[in-house]
Amino acid sequence: xxxxxxxxxxxxxxxxxxxxxxxxxxxxxxxxxxxxxxxxxxxxxxxxxxxxxxxxxxxxxxxxxxxxxxxxxxxxxxxxxxxxxxxxxxxxxxxxxxxxxxxxxxxxxxxxxxxxxxxxxxxxxxxxxxxxxxxxxxxxxxxxxxxxxxxxxxxxxxxxxxxxxxxxxxxxxxxxxxxxxxxxxxxxxxxxxxxxxxxxxxxxxxxxxxxxxxxxxxxxxxxxxxxxxxxxxxxxxxxxxxxxxxxxxxxxxxxxxxxxxxxxxxxxxxxxxxxxxxxxxxxxxxxxxxxxxxxxxxxxxxxxxxxxxxxxxxxxxxxxxxxxxxxxxxxxxxxxxxxxxxxxxxxxxxxxxxxxxxxxxxxxxxxxxxxxxxxxxxxxxxxxxxxxxxxxxxxxxxxxxxxxxxxxxxxxxxxxxxxxxxxxxxxxxxxxxxxxxxxxxxxxxxxxxxxxxxxxxxxxxxxxxxxxxxx
Numbered sequence: 001x002x003x004x005x006x007x008x009x010x011x012x013x014x015x016x017x018x019x020x021x022x023x024x025x026x027x028x029x030x031x032x033x034x035x036x037x038x039x040x041x042x043x044x045x046x047x048x049x050x051x052x053x054x055x056x057x058x059x060x061x062x063x064x065x066x067x068x069x070x071x072x073x074x075x076x077x078x079x080x081x082x083x084x085x086x087x088x089x090x091x092x093x094x095x096x097x098x099x100x101x102x103x104x105x106x107x108x109x110x111x112x113x114x115x116x117x118x119x120x121x122x123x124x125x126x127x128x129x130x131x132x133x134x135x136x137x138x139x140x141x142x143x144x145x146x147x148x149x150x151x152x153x154x155x156x157x158x159x160x161x162x163x164x165x166x167x168x169x170x171x172x173x174x175x176x177x178x179x180x181x182x183x184x185x186x187x188x189x190x191x192x193x194x195x196x197x198x199x200x201x202x203x204x205x206x207x208x209x210x211x212x213x214x215x216x217x218x219x220x221x222x223x224x225x226x227x228x229x230x231x232x233x234x235x236x237x238x239x240x241x242x243x244x245x246x247x248x249x250x251x252x253x254x255x256x257x258x259x260x261x262x263x264x265x266x267x268x269x270x271x272x273x274x275x276x277x278x279x280x281x282x283x284x285x286x287x288x289x290x291x292x293x294x295x296x297x298x299x300x301x302x303x304x305x306x307x308x309x310x311x312x313x314x315x316x317x318x319x320x321x322x323x324x325x326x327x328x329x330x331x332x333x334x335x336x337x338x339x340x341x342x343x344x345x346x347x348x349x350x351x352x353x354x355x356x357x358x359x360x361x362x363x364x365x366x367x368x369x370x371x372x373x374x375x376x377x378x379x380x381x382x383x384x385x386x387x388x389x390x391x392x393x394x395x396x397x398x399x400x401x402x403x404x405x406x407x408x409x410x411x412x413x414x415x416x417x418x419x420x421x422x423x424x425x426x427x428x429x430x431x432x433x434x435x436x437x438x439x440x441x442x443x444x445x446x447x448x449x450x451x452x453x454x455x456x457x458x459x460x461x462x463x464x465x466x467x468x469x470x471x
Contacts, residue, residue: 005193005227008200009153009219012188013166015145015176016121017061022141023120024052024095024272029142031182036136044141046091051271054079058143060281061175062102062118065145067287068169069113071106079118079272083265087135088123095120096146098266102277109165111158112150119144124183139183145176151190151200156219160212163187167212168294168317180211187215193226201226201238206252208244218245221252297322306335307342314346321345324361331368341371348385352392362391370398382455383407410456413465416449419457420465423448434470442466 019029025043033039043050066073080098096119103116123140127133147166153159167185170176178185187209192201204222209215222243229237243252277283292300294316301312315322325345329338353359362370370387373379379387379402387398387407402408410416423445424431434441442463449462 003195003227003231005195005201005223005230006197007154007219007223008151008192008194009155009159010151010190011147011149011153011159011162012190013147013149013163014121014186014188015147015166015170015178016139016184017058017143017145017176018174019055019057019061019143021055023055023058023118023143024141027141030138031142031177031179031184033138036134037138039138040140044090045137052095052269054272054275055143056280058118059102059275059277060286061143061173062116062145063277063281063283063286064173064175064290065116065147065170066103066106067283067290068173068293069103069106069108069116071103071113071116073277073283074100074102074104075278076100076274076276077102078274079269080266081269082119084263086122087133088125088140090123090137090140094122095269095272096266108169109158109162111162112152114148114150116145116147119146151192156216156223159189159219160216163212163215164317165294172291172293172319174291187212189215189218189222191219191222193223193230195230202235202240204238204240205242206245207242207255208246210247214245214247217250218252221250225252305329305338305342307339311342311346314350321361324364327364328367328371331364332371337371337375340374341367344371344374344384344388348388349392352389359392362388363395366391366395366398373398373402377409377411377458377460378402379407379409380450380455380457380459382450383409386455406454406456408456409458410453411458411461413461416453416457416461416465417469419449419452420445420462420469423452424466424469431470442470 016031021027022029022039022044025041027041027044028039030039043052063073077097077100079095081093082096082098083093085092097117101115101117104114106113106116121139121142121144123135123137125133125135149162153162167178167180170178170185176184180186189206189209190203191206192203194201204226206218206222209218226238229235239257241257242255244255245252298312298316301307301315302309315325325342328341328345332338332341370384370391374381374384379398383402386405387401390396390401391398427445427448430441430444434445445466446459446462449466450457450459
């Protein structure tokens with residue numbers, strides 16, 4: 001039987017900042033550029049005699065992140081040279097920050113942050129040519145934020161939740177698109193297990209992670225791998241190393257022995273000035289100008305709208321959808337109507353969107369009118385779904401559509417009774433089942449009446465009349 005082990009996880013997350021230009025030169029910062037080596041210059045290619053100049057907007061972006069995390073913003077900060085040789089680093093060192101990061105402390109989703117610092121990104125190596133590789137330097141020098149957490153995460157789910165929340169915060173702040181598929185956000189997982197919760201085990205770093213799901217699976221794989229080694233007395237095989245994640249095999253593999261900070265021979269970059277941030281930025285003004293952040297928005301939706309947590313998350317993750325929902329809520333005002341609207345948005349509208357990504361958001365007034373018609377029993381739920389599918393494509397009044405398509409609910413008891421009698425006569429077996437005590441059988445008859453009336457019958461009235469006629 002396997003022993004119980006305690007998992008400890010720390011994350012290192014890189015996010016490319018969406019500035020117009022690169023970190024230390026005027027080259028365009030364009031993550032969508034497909035032609036290689038066009039956004040380059042002598043500075044980012046490290047030609048002799050060139051000097052870097054700090055991108056002020058990038059520094060400002062990292063300060064915003066720090067303020068959003070409730071962290072400490074340094075007064076003094078500087079850039080350092082991180083020395084190592086690799087083909088994607090033309091200078092043979094990376095300009096980064098070591099001893100004096102811009103941001104320290106803070107927390108997010110209950111996870112403490114160690115630091116957030118700024119550095120330049122590397123170039124992109126292409127290994128698809130068989131016996132040789134090529135390097136695209138378009139990304140080289142792009143502003144890159146690195147966030148390091150404390151080792152206080154204890155499950156793969158907690159790690160995934162933190163990563164997703166950070167991604168959302170970066171998007172709300174407008175500092176990064178943080179698109180993992182495009183490599184704008186990269187996650188490195190540091191994980192260890194031990195029998196004693198007060199003692200860390202041997203730490204393993206996992207790279208090559210391209211999604212939060214992959215990060216969770218990599219963590220689960222490492223926990224199982226290390227637990228199995230400890231169970232069989234082979235704990236000495238757990239070594240401090242860098243491992244990669246193989247998505248196709250759903251497993252990690254050894255890459256290299258893990259470097260220590262000393263291996264990089266950090267020292268202050270002599271070509272860049274020291275920064276005293278309070279002399280350059282009005283930190284308190286920046287704090288007051290922060291946008292509403294995801295957690296504050298969650299609380300507001302919960303308190304003001306009373307909608308389900310699952311609905312809230314849909315609006316948090318998709319800010320455009322959330323902004324639109326707020327306008328709908330402003331039109332409807334009534335909490336009950338807002339809840340009904342939210343149900344239609346998160347189930348029916350998002351269902352349409354899943355089938356056809358080109359589907360747009362309907363006009364606020366049209367959608368609010370649709371909900372009012374549902375509440376007033378002018379249309380059935382089925383009719384509302386059909387109308388919604390039309391108004392997402394064409395700007396039309398739901399009342400106009402319902403009238404033209406015969407979707408307005410029929411409250412004429414006489415007309416409904418004629419339809420109901422027809423359905424009763426056509427379904428003697430269902431009628432006998434209902435009269436035999438299986439009351440749910442009546443719903444089959446309700447469904448057929450609704451179909452016969454093309455959705456125009458009021459289902460509550462249909463059920464009432466059926467019971468009367470069958471009694």
